Amino acid sequence: MRVVPVPLWLCAALVLVPSCAWEGQDGDESGRPPAAPVGVTAAAGSATSVHVMWNAVSSEEGVHRYEVYRGTTKIEAVPGSQHMVDVTRLRPSTPYVFTVRARDTEGRLGPPSREVRATTPAVSVADRSAPSRPGKLQGRAAGSRAVQLFWSASTDDRDVVSYDIYQGGIKIHSVGGNQTAAVVTGLRPGTRYAFTVRARDAADNLSSAGATVHLTTPGSDDGHDTAPTDFRATTRLDGDGAYYLDLAWVPPRADGVVTEYQVHLDGAAATSLVFGGTPPRGRTTYSFYLGHETGESHRVRIRARLPDGTWGGLSAERRVTTGAAAAP
Structure with missing residues (x-):
């Protein structure tokens, strides 16, 4: 991003x-x-x-x-x-x-x-008033991997020092207080994004978010190239009599390191995992608890949160049954 x-x-x-x-x-x-x-x-x-x-x-x-x-x-x-x-x-x-x-x-x-x-600007100790929220946020696609954003300036009892730009509720960048436009690059073709902007003054008072603008980049992206590959899933019986699901995969190619994954079990999101420190770049493994019942069948897939903040494509689906021999 x-x-x-x-x-x-x-x-x-x-x-x-x-x-x-x-x-x-x-x-x-x-x-x-x-x-x-x-x-x-x-x-x-x-x-x-x-x-x-x-x-x-x-x-x-x-x-x-x-x-x-x-x-x-x-x-x-x-x-x-x-x-x-x-x-x-x-x-x-x-x-x-x-x-x-x-x-x-x-x-x-x-x-x-x-x-x-x-x-850095001077700070006013007595300043407790946040700027007004930015207005009239607009945008347009600038090719398949970029968008342009425009908004009207906020007002403040001192000065607006910067504008924070959010995508899907996550702050992705800041621009100077004299700027009312930005270009966002590193996006995916055929993907829908949601942007908001908030104003900040020298005392770190933050305005409420302005209106959300939804933009879709042109082109197509079926998610195939953003899905984890060589995905494997097996079950095992632990010493405490409980079954665990063991997963292994190769991270998708992305512009940066992938740190978050979401596991889908039987068609619904079941759990998320976030790697702190240095996330693995090669083959990755993860296990989680399934329960004590033998003979339960499950369908499992996994997907990655990409550096642009969106979810990538789902991996191939694997089927597992607790207590059953692993498929060759």
Whole structure:
């Protein structure tokens, strides 16, 4: 998922990266490290926070995580599926400089991005009034993988510092308080999305959400390419006399790391699992409790929540019966 303020999007500069290995890189020195992230921007989100964002980096081994630096100090590390971060606990009325670096799954650290600067605004201690909610949110598809959003400005007794953009109730990005438009990229063709916008002032007061705009990207996506593959399901009898369902699958290919899955049992969502820390990139396994009854049959499938916030396609369906021998 990638959101770009329109004015910056139209004039983003390219960063040229040498083809040789980056001098002083960490981790494995063999092979080629990831390139420097491009499209990096920074915008104050409040008097004590700055929102930093960047484009996804392609890497031969895959990007394991992104590292965000304030000056020369590493302050944040986020999974490879994430292309933005809110840097908090900053000082009001202070200029800051940020860079971003990518680290691949072999531990190689790429060169830093270009420097981006942001200055936090002053804070008013007595400010307890939230901005008015943004109005007249509109949007349109901009190709099969992007949309443009437009809204009318909020008002505040001080100043609106930023606008937070939400997709399906989840904050996906922020733009500056002087922006009333954004381009959201990294979407899926033929997919319906729901966007809302909220305004924030320097004291971190957040407005209520404006109206929701529903947009569908053109094209088709049957979900086949976004479904987990090589899906297997078996039952086993544990020592306590209870049956468990053992699942194994290969994560779908996605622009980033998949951290959440949903298991469907007999046609309905039965449980969700979220991987913390470093989610598995290769074959993944999971088990959950079924009960004590022998001879119960179940149909099971699984799907992944993709980096754009939507659910991918369901895997092939498997049938299992408690107490029965595993199918060859």
